[in-house]
Amino acid sequence: MGGGFRRGRSVRDDGLEYSADMxxxxxxxxxxxxxxxxxxxxxxxxxxQPTKDWHFAGMAVVTALALVQLVVGVVQLAxxxxxxxxxxxxxxxxxxxxACVPAVGFMxxxxxxxxxxATVAAGAVVMAVLQVRLYDVWGGGHG
Amino acid sequence: MADPPGPPERPGLNRGPGRLLVTLYAVFAIxxxxxxxxxxxxxxxxxxxxxxxxxxxAAVYVxxxxxxxxxxxxxxxxxxxxxxxxxxxxxxxxxxxVLDPSAFPDATVWSDYGLGYxxxxxxxxxxxxxxxxxxxxxxxxx
Numbered sequence: 001m002g003g004g005f006r007r008g009r010s011v012r013d014d015g016l017e018y019s020a021d022m023x024x025x026x027x028x029x030x031x032x033x034x035x036x037x038x039x040x041x042x043x044x045x046x047x048x049q050p051t052k053d054w055h056f057a058g059m060a061v062v063t064a065l066a067l068v069q070l071v072v073g074v075v076q077l078a079x080x081x082x083x084x085x086x087x088x089x090x091x092x093x094x095x096x097x098x099a100c101v102p103a104v105g106f107m108x109x110x111x112x113x114x115x116x117x118a119t120v121a122a123g124a125v126v127m128a129v130l131q132v133r134l135y136d137v138w139g140g141g142h143g
Numbered sequence: 144m145a146d147p148p149g150p151p152e153r154p155g156l157n158r159g160p161g162r163l164l165v166t167l168y169a170v171f172a173i174x175x176x177x178x179x180x181x182x183x184x185x186x187x188x189x190x191x192x193x194x195x196x197x198x199x200x201a202a203v204y205v206x207x208x209x210x211x212x213x214x215x216x217x218x219x220x221x222x223x224x225x226x227x228x229x230x231x232x233x234x235x236x237x238x239x240x241v242l243d244p245s246a247f248p249d250a251t252v253w254s255d256y257g258l259g260y261x262x263x264x265x266x267x268x269x270x271x272x273x274x275x276x277x278x279x280x281x282x283x284x285x
Contacts, residue, residue, distance in 0.1 A: 092177060104166060111162045119163045126170050129261075 023076055023138055026069050030097070031131035033062045037101070038124035045117035051108040059105045059120065066098040066127070073138075084139030093134045100127040155214035156222070156278055164274055167267060168208040171260075175201035175252050182249075190249035196236060197251045200264075203229050207271065223275050230268035233257055237265070 037058050041051065073094045077083075083090035104123030108116030157165040179201040182194045203225050210222035237256035240247055250259060257264030 089181065092181075096173075107162055107166060111158070113159060115159045115162050118160075119166045122163055122166055123170075 022072055023069070024135065026065075026072060027131050027135050027138070030062070030065045030069055031128045033065055034101075034124045034127040034131065037062050038121045038128065040121075041117045041124065042121035045114045045121060048114045050112045050114065050116050051105075051120055055108075055117070055120065056105065059101050062124065062127070063098065063101045063105075066101065070094045070098050083137055085137030090134075090137050093130060093137055097127055097130050097134065100124070100130065156211045156219065156274070157214060158278075161211065161274060161278060164267070164270060165208060165211045167263065168204060168211060168271075171252070171263070171267070172201065172204040172208045175204050190247065193247045193249045193251045193254075196232075196253065200229075200232065200252045203232065211271075219275060222271065226268040226271040226275065229264075230272070233264050233268065 040058060041055055044051065044055065073090065077087060077090070100123050101120070104120045107119045107123075110116075111119065155161070175197065179194065179198040183198060187194055207222055207225045207229065210218040210225065233253045233256055236251060236253035240251075240254040247254060252260060252264055256262060
């Protein structure tokens with residue numbers, strides 16, 4: 001489903017043009033943050049350590065970014081933009097992204113070993129992969 | 144999760160490394176199921192074989208996830224059978240897609256041995272089988 005369909009960008013002259021494609025940079029930001037979290041927690045797992053307070057702070061930051069992305073995505077939809085891959089798929093991906101890190105965060109609370117850290121790292125990698133898919137579904141890469 | 148109030152020491156399949164395994168299986172279960180529901184309900188006619196296989200894969204992932212979380216003796220057996228089925232499925236469908244790509248107008252989770260999913264569909268059942276063999280309390284030994 002490569003981006004053939006172009007979303008209408010009718011909102012040009014009223015100062016909204018920046019937000020018209022705010023989602024793509026945000027997608028990159030979330031992906032980078034998720035990978036950083038994955039590396040950090042992966043390192044903790046490598047050093048045989050459970051997740052600690054700072055890791056949870058990192059998870060909170062990444063989750064907050066994902067929630068911002070969810071809100072921005074829904075606002076874009078409300079403005080009448082159409083994701084290439086369909087609205088249902090787009091919203092599902094946004095929700096999945098937002099749920100990723102909290103879910104593994106709880107897992108690591110119950111698993112106070114290196115494997116808890118590894119689980120968070122895996123969840124963060126999944127989140128980064130979902131960002132790539134989200135980019136496709138949104139129709140990024142169009143001109 | 145919901146441990147019965149019996150013996151507190153219930154070495155489950157979802158402890159330690161098992162936690163990571165269960166998480167990955169849960170991701171695949173949720174991802175494959177939602178994808179499958181969407182495909183079957185919106186465009187089944189485009190690639191019936193691929194979508195039916197995806198649905199089967201999704202069901203297998205769900206069963207394995209549940210079995211690993213529950214972790215009793217019966218669940219162990221179920222997980223063992225399903226992991227073996229999953230491995231067989233990945234190998235069969237993977238080989239099939241390589242030999243006859245035209246049979247699959249759209250990809251399944253198991254196409255090309257799961258290459259589109261970082262080969263995890265191939266790796267997970269192998270690790271799952273190993274984990275089922277090695278995890279604590281195999282057949283009441285502990």
